[in-house]
Amino acid sequence: MAHDHHPVGEADQEAAGPAPGGHAHGGHASGAHDGHSHALAADADRRWLTGALGLIVAFMAAEVVIGVLAHSLALLSDAAHMLTDAGAIVLALVAMRLAARPARGGYTFGLKRAEILSAQANGITLLVLSVWLTYEAVRRLISPPPVAGGLVLATALVGVVVNIVAAWFLSRANRTSLNVEGAFQHILTDLFGFVATAIAGAVVLATGFTRADALASLVVVALMLRAGIGLVRASGRIFLEAAPAGLDPDVVGDAMVAADQVVEVHDLHIWLITSGQSALSAHVLVQPGGDCHAVRRSLQSWLRETHGITHATLQVDHLGEDQDDGCGNLLQITGPDGDGTEGPGHDEPEHGEDIHGPVHRPGPHSH
Secondary structure, three states: OOOOOOOOOOOOOOOOOOOOOOOOOOOOOEOOOOOOOOHHHHHHHHHHHHHHHHHHHHHHHHHHHHHHHHOOHHHHHHHHHHHHHHHHHHHHHHHHHHHOOOOEOOEOOOOOOHHHHHHHHHHHHHHHHHHHHHHHHHHHHHOOOOOOHHHHHHHHHHHHHHHHHHHHHHHOOOOOOHHHHHHHHHHHHHHHHHHHHHHHHHHHHHHOOOHHHHHHHHHHHHHHHHHHHHHHHHHHHHHOOOOOOOOOHHHHHHHHHOOOOEEEEEEEEEEEEEOOEEEEEEEEEEOOOOOHHHHHHHHHHHHHHHHOOOEEEEEEEEOOOOOOOOOOOOOOOEOOOOOOOOOOOOOOOEOOOOOOOOOEOOOOOOO
16 A cells, blocks of 8 residues: 655644534645744753752752761752752753754654653652662661751751742743653652651651651652652653543544544554654545545644644545545555445455554444
C-alpha cells in the first residue's frame, strides 16, 4: 500500500465542539501546518529556572555544613534533596536546549523527547533517594543521635523561605512541560520537607524528643515517593506512545466516523510527541464519489479545535473503487461481495493490510 505524507498540522487551541462534518469526492493522505515560534517562552523559562538554581545551590551548601554540626538527618536529607533539585534544574535546562534543536536527519521530530527523558530521570532520582532516606530514618528511629533542635528549626525556616521563592520562580515557567513540572515537583517536595523539618526542630527544642527528626525525614520520603511515581508514570506513558491522559481514542474514532460521508476509520493512533504536543494518524474511508480533500480538512479542523490535536496525518481514500479517481488509487478496497459493501456475516473489511487497533464504523459496534 502506498500513501502520501504532507507536514502535519500545528495549533494551540482546545475547546469543546460538535462531531466533525464534511463532504465527499477524491483525496489523499495529508496534513496542514500552522507554524509559530516558542523561542521567547523558552528563553523566559530558562531565566526562571536559572534563578531558582542559583538560590538552591547557595542554600544547599550552607545546609550541609549546618546539618553536620547539628547532627540532623532531616537537614541532611533536605540538603540531599536540594542536590537533586539542583540536578533536576540543570537537567531541565540541558533538555530545553536539546529540544529546541530543529528536526534533521534521522530525528524527524527533533530532540523534543529529551525533556521527557529529563522528567523521567528526575522521577527515578526521587525514588532512589527515598529508599536511602527510609533506611537512614529507620536506623535513627532505633538509635537516635543527639539533635540540636534550635539550629534545625532556624535552618529549616530559612529553607522554607528559599524554597517558596524557588517554587515561585518555577511556577512562572511553562509547567505544561513535563520537564519543567519535574523540576517544580522537586522544589515543591523540598518545601514541604522543610516545613516538616521545622516542626521536628521545634519538637526537639521543646520536648527533647530527638526521634522527631527521623520522623520528619519519613514525611519527606512519602512526598518524594508521591512525586517520583507521578513523574515516572507520566513520562512512561509518553515513551509507550499512550494517548494523552483523559483522551479516549475510541471516543475520537467514533466521532470521526460520524462525519459526513465517512464510512470507516481504522489504524487510529493518538500519542504525545512531548508534553503538550499531541499527534494523530488514521486511515479514513469515504463513500465512493466523495470529496476526500474536504473530509480530510474537516476532520483535521475538528481534531484541532475540539481536542487540541495539532499534528494530524490522515490518509483518506474511497471505499471500493478500483481505478484512479483523484484519490491517487492508493488502495483497493472491496467487501466480501466485491462491491465495496459488507456482506452477511462480515466481520472485518479486506483492507489488504494488517489493521492496528479497533475499526470504527457508523452505528453500534464493538471496539
